[in-house]
Amino acid sequence: MADRLGGGVAARMAHYLQVLTQAKKAGRSAITSHEISEYTHVNATQIRRDLSGFGTFGKRGVGYNVDALIGEISGILRTAGQHNIVLVGGGRLGQAIAEADVFADHGFSIVGVVDSDPAMLGQPCGNLAIRGTEDLPMLIEENQVIVGVVAVPAEAAQDVADELVRAGVRIVFNYSGALIDVPPHVTAHTTSPAVELLYALYFHLA
Amino acid sequence: MADRLGGGVAARMAHYLQVLTQAKKAGRSAITSHEISEYTHVNATQIRRDLSGFGTFGKRGVGYNVDALIGEISGILRTAGQHNIVLVGGGRLGQAIAEADVFADHGFSIVGVVDSDPAMLGQPCGNLAIRGTEDLPMLIEENQVIVGVVAVPAEAAQDVADELVRAGVRIVFNYSGALIDVPPHVTAHTTSPAVELLYALYFHLA
DNA sequence: TAGATTGTTAATCGATTAACAATC
DNA sequence: TAGATTGTTAATCGATTAACAATC
Numbered sequence: 293m294a295d296r297l298g299g300g301v302a303a304r305m306a307h308y309l310q311v312l313t314q315a316k317k318a319g320r321s322a323i324t325s326h327e328i329s330e331y332t333h334v335n336a337t338q339i340r341r342d343l344s345g346f347g348t349f350g351k352r353g354v355g356y357n358v359d360a361l362i363g364e365i366s367g368i369l370r371t372a373g374q375h376n377i378v379l380v381g382g383g384r385l386g387q388a389i390a391e392a393d394v395f396a397d398h399g400f401s402i403v404g405v406v407d408s409d410p411a412m413l414g415q416p417c418g419n420l421a422i423r424g425t426e427d428l429p430m431l432i433e434e435n436q437v438i439v440g441v442v443a444v445p446a447e448a449a450q451d452v453a454d455e456l457v458r459a460g461v462r463i464v465f466n467y468s469g470a471l472i473d474v475p476p477h478v479t480a481h482t483t484s485p486a487v488e489l490l491y492a493l494y495f496h497l498a
Numbered sequence: 499m500a501d502r503l504g505g506g507v508a509a510r511m512a513h514y515l516q517v518l519t520q521a522k523k524a525g526r527s528a529i530t531s532h533e534i535s536e537y538t539h540v541n542a543t544q545i546r547r548d549l550s551g552f553g554t555f556g557k558r559g560v561g562y563n564v565d566a567l568i569g570e571i572s573g574i575l576r577t578a579g580q581h582n583i584v585l586v587g588g589g590r591l592g593q594a595i596a597e598a599d600v601f602a603d604h605g606f607s608i609v610g611v612v613d614s615d616p617a618m619l620g621q622p623c624g625n626l627a628i629r630g631t632e633d634l635p636m637l638i639e640e641n642q643v644i645v646g647v648v649a650v651p652a653e654a655a656q657d658v659a660d661e662l663v664r665a666g667v668r669i670v671f672n673y674s675g676a677l678i679d680v681p682p683h684v685t686a687h688t689t690s691p692a693v694e695l696l697y698a699l700y701f702h703l704a
Numbered sequence: 705t706a707g708a709t710t711g712t713t714a715a716t717c718g719a720t721t722a723a724c725a726a727t728c
Numbered sequence: 729t730a731g732a733t734t735g736t737t738a739a740t741c742g743a744t745t746a747a748c749a750a751t752c
Binding site for chain 1 (some may be wrong): 502503508512515516520521524536575576581589590591598599645652668671677679687688689690692693694696697699703
């Protein structure tokens with residue numbers, strides 16, 4: 293039992309967890325390292341190696357029990373349980389995020405949606421009503437939120453990030469595509485689907 | 499000039515390109531390896547090393563010219579120019595994707611949006627009108643489309659992927675979160691924001 | 705000149721892969 | 729038993745990092 297995983301292992305573990313969660317939803321009860329490899333593009337030997345470092349979770353000739361492995365990896369990543377997040381931006385992107393299962397599937401619960409546009413106040417987003425940005429500090433403190441999700445246009449992203457940081461979040465998850473700066477004690481992550489598409493395209497063209 | 503980049507280098511190059519493109523939009527004309535490192539979480543020495551393998555693009559004491567470096571990396575990745583893509587799913591997620599600059603910024607042009615719901619036919623999505631899925635093969639052939647983007651609910655994702663494969667795409671870019679199977683000559687990529695959030699959370703909690 | 709940053713080396717560490725025994 | 733798949737080893741390759749000369 294390692295004290296702290298290396299960056300590479302942790303990233304791959306999170307990826308395995310996502311695949312297992314989806315496999316479970318699809319009704320699968322067992323899965324092999326080769327199947328996980330197909331979905332993650334991680335070498336199957338590497339997967340078995342990563343897992344066997346923490347215990348013997350598989351059955352030779354059979355594969356891994358999906359439920360059991362979800363439990364093991366959640367434990368290793370210490371991400372089991374509920375994690376509260378706030379969403380900034382109630383437009384189409386925000387609505388799509390609020391309605392997607394992808395966060396809920398991993399125990400991320402959206403406890404508030406805010407928007408700076410007064411016209412959106414009270415409008416529904418997922419199963420919440422949109423609130424003003426002035427509620428952000430309260431939402432974050434009362435619900436012990438450490439993650440803020442930015443779903444606003446690129447021009448507004450830095451301002452929103454600043455507000456989130458002031459209000460106390462430690463992780464800014466940025467869907468806007470814009471580059472944002474945060475202080476050292478905060479981690480910013482910008483999703484960039486185009487990066488992965490460029491990468492896939494390179495190998496197709498080459 | 500290497501014939502074919504390794505997977506790691508190609509992924510990082512695509513990431514640098516995304517940062518440079520955003521930096522250019524923000525009005526920056528020069529950037530240092532340390533700044534690129536902040537935004538990509540890739541070690542600054544690694545960045546300089548990756549780039550210097552293809553030429554001397556930087557100016558000591560100054561940094562890299564943003565425009566020039568965009569050109570160099572586009573050339574290395576051979577992704578310069580226009581790439582046509584089709585979008586399946588005209589709901590909120592599809593609309594958010596159609597309106598986002600993130601694909602257009604890298605030369606990806608959406609040439610058609612289709613949806614299986616007859617009620618959505620003719621409705622606007624981005625600056626296109628939604629069409630029926632029966633138009634998919636024609637759209638793909640006429641526009642030499644190699645990438646199909648899946649923005650439908652998880653339950654419908656596999657069917658949509660099958661249709662896209664039959665219609666001739668080579669890369670399926672899947673926003674649904676569901677696991678999808680494609681034949682060996684096709685590459686499937688499933689975006690999974692939750693994976694990156696789990697990863698960020700692990701390092702925050704640990 | 706002084707300060708900053710690149711380009712490059714060398715040394716270390718982790719990822720990757722093939723191969724195969726263990727075992728379900 | 730036969731087939732499949734895990735767990736593990738060993739060997740190779742690429743990533744990472746510190747250090748520093750080159751040079752803007």
